[in-house]
Amino acid sequence: xxxxxxxxxxxxxxxxxxxxxxxxxxxxxxxxxxxxxxxxxxxxxxxxxxxxxxxxxxxxxxxxxxxxxxxxxxxxxxxxxxxxxxxxxxxxxxxxxxxxxxxxxxxxxxxxxxxxxxxxxxxxxxxxxxxxxxxxxxxxxxxxxxxxxxxxxxxxxxxxxxxxxxxxxxxxxxxxxxxxxxxxxxxxxxxxxxxxxxxxxxxxxxxxxxxxxxxxxxxxxxxxxxxxxxxxxxxxxxxxxxxxxxxxxxxxxxxxxxxxxxxxxxxxxxxxxxxxxxxxxxxxx
Amino acid sequence: xxxxxxxxxxxxxxxxxxxxxxxxxxxxxxxxxxxxxxxxxxxxxxxxxxxxxxxxxxxxxxxxxxxxxxxxxxxxxxxxxxxxxxxxxxxxxxxxxxxxxxxxx
Numbered sequence: 555x556x557x558x559x560x561x562x563x564x565x566x567x568x569x570x571x572x573x574x575x576x577x578x579x580x581x582x583x584x585x586x587x588x589x590x591x592x593x594x595x596x597x598x599x600x601x602x603x604x605x606x607x608x609x610x611x612x613x614x615x616x617x618x619x620x621x622x623x624x625x626x627x628x629x630x631x632x633x634x635x636x637x638x639x640x641x642x643x644x645x646x647x648x649x650x651x652x653x654x655x656x657x658x659x660x661x662x663x664x665x666x667x668x669x670x671x672x673x674x675x676x677x678x679x680x681x682x683x684x685x686x687x688x689x690x691x692x693x694x695x696x697x698x699x700x701x702x703x704x705x706x707x708x709x710x711x712x713x714x715x716x717x718x719x720x721x722x723x724x725x726x727x728x729x730x731x732x733x734x735x736x737x738x739x740x741x742x743x744x745x746x747x748x749x750x751x752x753x754x755x756x757x758x759x760x761x762x763x764x765x766x767x768x769x770x771x772x773x774x775x776x777x778x779x780x781x782x783x784x785x786x787x788x789x790x791x792x793x794x795x796x797x798x799x800x801x802x803x804x805x806x807x808x809x810x811x812x813x814x815x816x817x818x819x820x821x822x823x824x825x826x827x828x829x830x831x832x833x834x835x836x837x838x839x
Numbered sequence: 840x841x842x843x844x845x846x847x848x849x850x851x852x853x854x855x856x857x858x859x860x861x862x863x864x865x866x867x868x869x870x871x872x873x874x875x876x877x878x879x880x881x882x883x884x885x886x887x888x889x890x891x892x893x894x895x896x897x898x899x900x901x902x903x904x905x906x907x908x909x910x911x912x913x914x915x916x917x918x919x920x921x922x923x924x925x926x927x928x929x930x931x932x933x934x935x936x937x938x939x940x941x942x943x944x
Contacts, residue, residue: 572919612905613859617852637859641912643919678860707905709842751908753934755927792842793904825927 556732558725560599561808562592563742563770563801564830566608566685572643573823581821581828588816588830592741593690595832596697601739603652603698605659605724607800608682608743610703611750613638614673620708621671623663623720626701627656633679633687642681644688652698655732659700662727668720670702677701686743697739702803706744706796714782717799718775721806728807742804744797746827747790758820759790763827766798770831773812775805794826801831811837846901850879851889855906858913865913894933 570585577585596604613635615621632648639646653674660672677683683701687693705711712720728738746766747759769778787796811833818829854875858865868875876886888896892914894907902910911930916922 568919612852612856612903616856617847617903617906636862637865637917640918641923708847708903709845749904751904751906751911751930753931755908755931788842823924 555730555734556728556736556738558728558740558808558835559601559737560596560739561741561804561833561835562596562830563745563798563804564588564592564686565745565826565828566681566683566743567748567824567826567828568642568681568685569824569826570828571685571688572641576823577821581819581824584817584819584828588828589689591814591816591832592830596690596739597695599737599739601697601737603655603700603736604692604739604741605655605700605702606683606686606741606743607702607704607803608686609706609797609800611680611682611707613678613680614703617708620705622705622712623668623670624677624703625656625660625670625672626651626677626703627653627660627672627674628676629653630676631679631683631699631701632676634684635678635680638680638684642684644684647684647687647693649687649693649699650696652700655698655736656700658731659702659727662731663720663723666723666726668723677703682743686741704800706799707793711796712799713784714779714799714802717802718779718806721803724803725807725809740804740807742798742801744800745795746798746829748794748826749791750794750825752792752794754791755825756822757791758822758825758827759795760818760820760827762786762790762795763820763829764818767815767818767829767831770801770805771813771815773810773833773837775810778805805833808833808835811835844899844901845903847903849885849901850881851885851897851902851910852906854879854881854889855910855913859909868913892929892933894930895936898934
């Protein structure tokens with residue numbers, strides 16, 4: 555029986571790397587505090603494997619044949635993919651994969667009625683995986699990585715309820731299918747409000763972002779599913795804010811638990827609201 | 840803009856996807872855009888909109904905005920500090936229907 559030892563959600567906006575030096579001090583502090591806490595607590599939890607749910611930005615599949623959840627089963631996960639290097643402005647990395655866990659996840663979710671897909675080749679990573687990996691220096695640890703690239707942008711994409719169902723199955727998979735004492739970390743990568751490529755490219759919905767972070771910190775999932783609908787996500791930024799659906803499998807897998815956030819910034823040049831949550835796994839459900 | 844206009848059939852999506860995956864195609868697009876566009880089954884109005892950098896029309900035809908954003912970076916610049924910012928300024932200006940680079944906020 556595997557055990558979830560760490561769970562967090564945070565944005566992967568490329569500008570938190572590429573434009574960090576130009577950001578005002580209070581915005582820098584939010585990025586630094588959030589990712590420092592995530593890095594320290596992730597390492598302290600000593601996980602064997604980190605499963606990251608992150609949206610695919612149409613980098614791995616044609617729009618005409620688009621998987622909702624694509625598991626990377628490679629032995630190494632290198633990135634960022636060539637075209638995204640100058641755009642993110644981050645260093646290259648090669649994180650250790652975990653083909654055994656990745657393939658078990660594919661089989662386990664299939665057996666539980668959750669349609670996923672898998673690919674053995676190195677997936678093409680843009681900011682989705684690259685930003686959390688370089689911000690936490692994951693590739694410089696012994697922690698293995700299993701990326702699950704999620705469809706949050708090609709309609710019709712999985713709803714909050716569906717993503718929650720995925721997380722419930724994920725918990726069952728971790729408890730029943732993974733080896734005894736395997737330590738598992740979970741991370742939802744994406745959000746907060748933004749509209750990449752849209753007419754509201756420069757708008758950030760601070761009210762939505764703060765309300766979303768509060769709901770995550772509170773850990774009341776009935777309220778979360780009531781408040782956070784696809785319509786509300788899209789209202790806060792079409793094609794971008796729905797990346798927060800990658801936090802839902804994580805929250806469902808750990809159950810209703812409170813969390814901590816580390817401030818919020820809506821600095822326009824990040825072109826994305828920024829704030830993250832680490833959930834308290836010691837707290838009673 | 841909303842998803843009701845989204846049309847997953849547009850050939851422009853394949854153009855953007857292919858350029859992301861192929862540095863040689865990107866280079867050719869810069870050098871001889873027409874030759875690259877010739878190879879895609881673009882509707883006449885879709886091709887015209889690409890040639891005229893008219894993103895408003897492209898989105899009205901059903902282009903996915905994320906791929907629209909990436910198309911703007913092939914045209915105007917992709918680097919974190921400068922090019923990508925210029926690209927998004929021009930993209931938003933086009934969507935808002937004016938020719939100034941700095942978007943209305």
